Amino acid sequence: MKFNRKSKVKSDIPTASLPDIIFMLLFFFMVTTVLRLFEGLPVDLPEAMKIQKIESRRHTSYLWISSKGLMSFDDARVSVNDESLYRSASNRVNSDPQLTMSLKYDKKVPMELINDANNELRKANALRVNFATGLKVR
Amino acid sequence: MVVEKRTRDVGEIPMCSMADIAFLLLVFFLVTTTINTDKGIGLFLPQWGDQMNVPKKNIVNVFINASGEVMIADDPTPIPLIEKIIRARLEAPGMRDLLIVSLKPDKATEYDVFIEVLDQIKLAEADRISIAEVEK
Numbered sequence: 001m002k003f004n005r006k007s008k009v010k011s012d013i014p015t016a017s018l019p020d021i022i023f024m025l026l027f028f029f030m031v032t033t034v035l036r037l038f039e040g041l042p043v044d045l046p047e048a049m050k051i052q053k054i055e056s057r058r059h060t061s062y063l064w065i066s067s068k069g070l071m072s073f074d075d076a077r078v079s080v081n082d083e084s085l086y087r088s089a090s091n092r093v094n095s096d097p098q099l100t101m102s103l104k105y106d107k108k109v110p111m112e113l114i115n116d117a118n119n120e121l122r123k124a125n126a127l128r129v130n131f132a133t134g135l136k137v138r
Numbered sequence: 139m140v141v142e143k144r145t146r147d148v149g150e151i152p153m154c155s156m157a158d159i160a161f162l163l164l165v166f167f168l169v170t171t172t173i174n175t176d177k178g179i180g181l182f183l184p185q186w187g188d189q190m191n192v193p194k195k196n197i198v199n200v201f202i203n204a205s206g207e208v209m210i211a212d213d214p215t216p217i218p219l220i221e222k223i224i225r226a227r228l229e230a231p232g233m234r235d236l237l238i239v240s241l242k243p244d245k246a247t248e249y250d251v252f253i254e255v256l257d258q259i260k261l262a263e264a265d266r267i268s269i270a271e272v273e274k
Binding site: 018019022023025026029030032033046047048049050051052053054057060100102103105106107108109110111112114115118119121122123125126127128129130131132133134135136 | 153156157160161163164167168170171175176177178179180181182183184185186202243244245246247248249250252253254256257260261269271272274
């Protein structure tokens with residue numbers, strides 16, 4: 001007597017919808033990627049223990065001050081002497097009230113310059129700041 | 139004579155390579171996405187022109203001179219001890235919400251030292267920190 005196999009169970013994962021899944025992932029990464037061409041001034045950041053993360057890159061602007069005293073706001077060179085820092089900061093704050101300023105100051109910058117820069121930010125109402133540091137291990 | 143019908147070419151884009159193309163793009167964006175977040179010491183600056191009068195007994199002055207030495211009130215203090223001293227001041231009865239730590243750097247103080255001191259004050263869990271104007 002012959003036994004017939006009752007049914008052959010197909011054990012294939014359907015691959016027809018694979019492109020759709022991949023596209024979905026693709027769009028996710030495309031939307032979340034913030035492409036930046038400008039990497040900022042060369043700075044050597046100080047280190048600290050009690051540090052916080054900035055939640056959103058989208059609501060973050062960067063202010064660099066290099067050890068030579070050069071200053072750059074996001075992609076543009078600015079200065080504390082001719083209101084250019086004040087103007088770029090206040091434009092940015094007006095378009096994005098949630099703005100956090102990430103302050104990438106070099107270790108060697110004297111406090112006088114930092115004081116001037118912070119005052120310009122205060123005038124521009126960019127009050128939420130984050131002094132960028134590395135993590136110091138105790 | 140039998141004329142053979144020519145088969146008409148139907149213009150079709152091959153769909154089977156679509157997944158590969160999408161994968162390639164996906165990998166590109168995966169690689170270019172930077173995961174490293176910006177970290178640092180968060181602070182709120184006071185508004186410009188916003189001045190407050192605070193009774194002297196609620197202020198702890200932390201001076202930093204040009205060569206990076208620190209003085210709390212009138213005592214020279216090594217930087218690693220700042221946390222303890224500020225914490226002790228904060229734990230005095232009724233002072234937690236009143237005490238203001240006022241950081242007074244010199245105009246030539248290096249930022250590195252300033253951050254070290256600020257970090258110590260933050261470690262002591264002081265909420266009210268003021269950064270004084272440097273004297274010109």
